[in-house]
Every structure is written in structure tokens, then in C-alpha cells.
Amino acid sequence: MARNAKVEQGKNEGILPWNERLSYGASDFACSFTFSLIGTYLMYFYTDVFGITAAAVGTLMLVARVIDAFDGPFWGIMIDHAHTKWGKSRPFLLWFNAPFAIFTVLCFTTPNLPMFWKIVWAYVTYIGIDVLYSAVNIPLTSILPSMTENSDERVLLSTIRSLFSNLGGTLISVIALPLVALFGSGNNKRGFFLLAVMAATVFFVIYLVVFANLKERVQTKQSQKALPIKESLKALKSNWPWVIVIVLNFVYWLGMQAKGQVTIYFFKYNLGRPGLVSFALLFNAIGLISVFLTPRVVVKVGKKNTLLAGLTISVIGQLFMGLGASWLNVPIIIIGTIVGNFGNGFVGALIAVLLADAVDYGEWKNGVRAEGIVTSASSFTAKFGMGIGGAISGLLLSWGHYVPNKAQSASALFAIEANYIWVPMLALIISFVLILFYKLTPDKEREMSAYLTKKHFRERNEE
Numbered sequence: 001m002a003r004n005a006k007v008e009q010g011k012n013e014g015i016l017p018w019n020e021r022l023s024y025g026a027s028d029f030a031c032s033f034t035f036s037l038i039g040t041y042l043m044y045f046y047t048d049v050f051g052i053t054a055a056a057v058g059t060l061m062l063v064a065r066v067i068d069a070f071d072g073p074f075w076g077i078m079i080d081h082a083h084t085k086w087g088k089s090r091p092f093l094l095w096f097n098a099p100f101a102i103f104t105v106l107c108f109t110t111p112n113l114p115m116f117w118k119i120v121w122a123y124v125t126y127i128g129i130d131v132l133y134s135a136v137n138i139p140l141t142s143i144l145p146s147m148t149e150n151s152d153e154r155v156l157l158s159t160i161r162s163l164f165s166n167l168g169g170t171l172i173s174v175i176a177l178p179l180v181a182l183f184g185s186g187n188n189k190r191g192f193f194l195l196a197v198m199a200a201t202v203f204f205v206i207y208l209v210v211f212a213n214l215k216e217r218v219q220t221k222q223s224q225k226a227l228p229i230k231e232s233l234k235a236l237k238s239n240w241p242w243v244i245v246i247v248l249n250f251v252y253w254l255g256m257q258a259k260g261q262v263t264i265y266f267f268k269y270n271l272g273r274p275g276l277v278s279f280a281l282l283f284n285a286i287g288l289i290s291v292f293l294t295p296r297v298v299v300k301v302g303k304k305n306t307l308l309a310g311l312t313i314s315v316i317g318q319l320f321m322g323l324g325a326s327w328l329n330v331p332i333i334i335i336g337t338i339v340g341n342f343g344n345g346f347v348g349a350l351i352a353v354l355l356a357d358a359v360d361y362g363e364w365k366n367g368v369r370a371e372g373i374v375t376s377a378s379s380f381t382a383k384f385g386m387g388i389g390g391a392i393s394g395l396l397l398s399w400g401h402y403v404p405n406k407a408q409s410a411s412a413l414f415a416i417e418a419n420y421i422w423v424p425m426l427a428l429i430i431s432f433v434l435i436l437f438y439k440l441t442p443d444k445e446r447e448m449s450a451y452l453t454k455k456h457f458r459e460r461n462e463e
Contacts, residue, residue: 014150032168058394065387072380087216255427257389290345310346
């Protein structure tokens with residue numbers, strides 16, 4: 001009887017209660033609900049509502065990425081240095097909740113200023129929301145390896161997080177323009193402002209719940225004290241899984257951002273069907289299906305093959321969209337959107353899991369567990385990629401002589417199509433090649449897990 005109980009306990013070790021699983025997922029619902037509003041509509045808001053030129057917007061996004069070169073690692077180091085009664089990552093969910101919500105509103109505020117000061121306002125608020133997003137989002141990734149050592153549970157948690165993230169991003173993308181029309185009654189400035197107030201309120205409330213429910217259980221000697229910068233950097237030495245994942249993160253999100261923020265331009269100007277924007281964005285929810293399937297597929301074929309399959313499907317989707325764009329055929333574009341989003345679901349679900357594995361690899365390889373510095377690179381490279389994607393979009397629109405709210409020239413239409421179809425296509429192909437070099441096999445993962453479980457058990461008994 002005692003032996004059976006021990007076996008059952010071993011099977012269930014690291015399994016979290018559902019309220020904590022759902023809270024972890026809800027955290028990225030809140031992040032996507034707000035940041036997808038910024039990623040999908042802020043460029044359009046700047047050019048067509050606030051009145052800033054596309055070239056100025058592209059430059060802004062490029063400058064913001066230079067700032068990101070410092071803020072991502074900064075937050076990672078801050079997490080590794082934190083030592084509170086709530087843990088290392090968890091307190092950041094409380095401390096920076098309200099500041100992020102406030103800057104979400106400020107980004108969509110339109111003070112009556114001369115053009116120079118409009119651009120200054122955009123710089124301050126956009127860079128502010130960018131830095132604060134790292135403060136509230138990096139802890140979600142860095143806390144994952146501290147919540148459980150169970151590999152299957154990590155995949156499930158990441159899957160739940162991706163499901164909620166996809167749901168939040170899809171929901172705000174679909175309802176944004178109808179709500180702008182409803183709130184503004186013809187005044188887009190007022191409509192976007194009130195929409196931002198609503199999104200910020202949703203974020204603030206959800207993050208309070210998330211902070212209350214998440215726990216950091218995996219405690220090591222290093223996690224229970226502030227980790228010096230020099231020591232934490234040792235976790236990156238020869239950490240090839242980490243290198244591949246952060247480069248993948250950069251390239252993949254560059255393509256997705258270039259595509260996402262010109263969606264409204266593509267349907268408004270290239271297809272002449274602005275009313276279809278919300279309908280097309282609704283199909284982002286297709287990714288929920290593949291996210292849901294991810295744990296089962298991973299069990300059968302492994303993480304690497306699941307990622308390769310997802311990227312292949314996404315490339316096929318972009319090819320369909322390219323054909324639809326050439327023929328101005330909306331049904332083919334919608335088919336491509338559905339196929340591409342199905343593939344993207346697998347990719348989004350697994351990136352955080354690979355980063356958690358990189359934390360374990362750093363400890364296994366170098367004897368240093370540094371959740372903050374290892375996972376902060378994820379947010380940094382994702383945002384850096386998104387920023388470069390945004391800069392590419394703005395600069396291509398400027399090169400194509402885009403003029404807001406006018407019939408566009410052939411060069412402007414090509415610039416929009418390049419952002420929507422071909423930049424993401426190239427990013428997906430490069431991502432596929434990167435994953436071919438990912439060598440952390442299931443056997444190696446099991447070897448690492450067994451070693452670290454024994455190590456952590458021994459450290460706890462020594463205390």
C-alpha cells in the first residue's frame with residue numbers, strides 16, 4: 001500500500017491545481033488583449049488618426065528597439081536579483097501592473113500638439129509601454145521553470161498560456177474597430193482612447209488575480225538568494241538551445257509583426273474591403289485548435305518535429321495568401337489565413353517551453369540556474385523582432401509613398417503586400433532552418449530532468 005502511494009505520488013509530483021493553471025493562462029490573455037491592440041492598430045492609429053508620417057513611425061519603432069537592447073536584459077537581471085517573500089518573478093506582476101495599464105491609455109491619447117511634439121509624445125508613450133511590457137511579460141516566462149520541474153506539466157502550462165494568449169489577441173483584434181466606431185460615434189480619436197481605457201482595465205484586474213494565484217515552488221540554493229550578474233551570465237555559456245530559441249524568437253516575431261500591423265492597410269487599400277478586417281482577424285482563433293493539440297503531438301513526435309511541422313504549415317498558408325493577393329481573390333486569402341494560423345499555433349505554444357528547457361540546460365551544463373537572464377532574452381528578442389518588423393513596415397510604406405486615407409499608388413500597394421505576404425514568408429523559412437539545428441532530444445531532456453530532480457532534492461535536504 002505504502003509503495004503504491006509512493007508511486008502515485010511520484011507520478012503526480014509537479015502537477016499544479018487548475019486554478020493556478022488557468023491563472024497562468026489568464027496572464028497572457030491580459031498581455032495579448034492589450035499588446036495586440038498596440039501591435040495591430042497603433043501604427044494605423046499613428047498614421048491615419050494621430051497624423052504622424054509613416055517614415056516617422058518606422059524610425060520611432062527602430063529607436064525603441066535600441067532601448068530594448070538594454071531593457072530586456074535589465075529586467076532579467078532584476079528578476080535574478082530579486083529576493084522577496086513572494087519569490088523572484090511573481091512580485092513584478094504586482095509592482096508594474098498599474099504603470100503598464102496607464103501607459104496603454106497614454107499610447108492612444110491624442111493631445112492637440114504641433115507635429116514635432118506629437119512625435120515626442122509618441123516616442124515617450126511608445127517606448128514607455130515597450131519597457132513596461134517587458135516588466136510584466138518577462139516574469140511570465142521566467143516563472144515557468146520555478147512553478148514545476150515536471151516536463152509534461154510545463155508543456156500543458158505553456159499550452160494553456162498560448163490558448164489564452166491567442167484568445168486575447170484574437171478577441172481584441174476582432175472587436176477593436178467595431179468598438180472604436182461605437183465608442184467614438186464617428187470620432188476615431190475618442191473611440192481609440194476609450195478602447196484603450198477598456199483594455200487597460202481588463203489587464204489591471206486580471207493581473208491582480210494572477211499575482212494572487214501563482215506560486216514559485218522549485219527552490220534551489222541559487223533561487224533563494226540574489227544572483228550576481230557575473231554568476232547569472234554563466235548560465236548562457238555554451239547554451240546552444242538558448243541561442244537557437246532566442247534567434248528563432250527574433251526572426252519569427254519580426255515576420256508576424258510586419259504582417260499584423262499592416263492587416264488593416266491590406267484590406268482597406270489593396271483589396272478595397274476595410275469591412276473584412278475584423279472578419280479576417282477572427283481566423284486567428286484557428287490557432288487555438290493547434291495549441292490545444294500541441295501536447296498530444298509533442299508526445300508522439302517531439303518538440304522539434306512539432307515546431308517544424310507548424311512552420312511548414314505556416315509557409316503553405318503564406319503561399320496561398322500570396323496567390324490570393326496576386327489575384328485579388330478574398331476566398332483564397334482567407335484559406336491561406338486559416339492554414340497559416342493553424343501552423344502558427346504550434347510555434348507559439350512551444351517557444352516558452354523551449355526557454356524553460358534552456359533554463360534547465362544552463363543549470364545542467366554550467367551549474368547555474370538563472371531564470372531571469374535566460375528567459376528575459378525571449379522578451380527582448382521577440383520585441384526586438386517586432387520592432388524591426390514595425391520599422392520595416394514603416395520604411396517600406398514610406399518608400400512606397402503611402403498617403404493616409406487616399407487611393408494608393410502601385411508602389412504603395414506593393415509595399416503593403418510585401419509587409420503582409422513576403423516579409424513573413426521569409427521569416428518563417430529562416431525559422432524553419434534554425435529549428436533544424438536544435439539538438440536537445442527527448443533522451444537528453446530526460447537525462448537532464450533526472451539529474452536536476454536529484455540535485456534539487458539533495459539541496460533541500462542539506463538546508
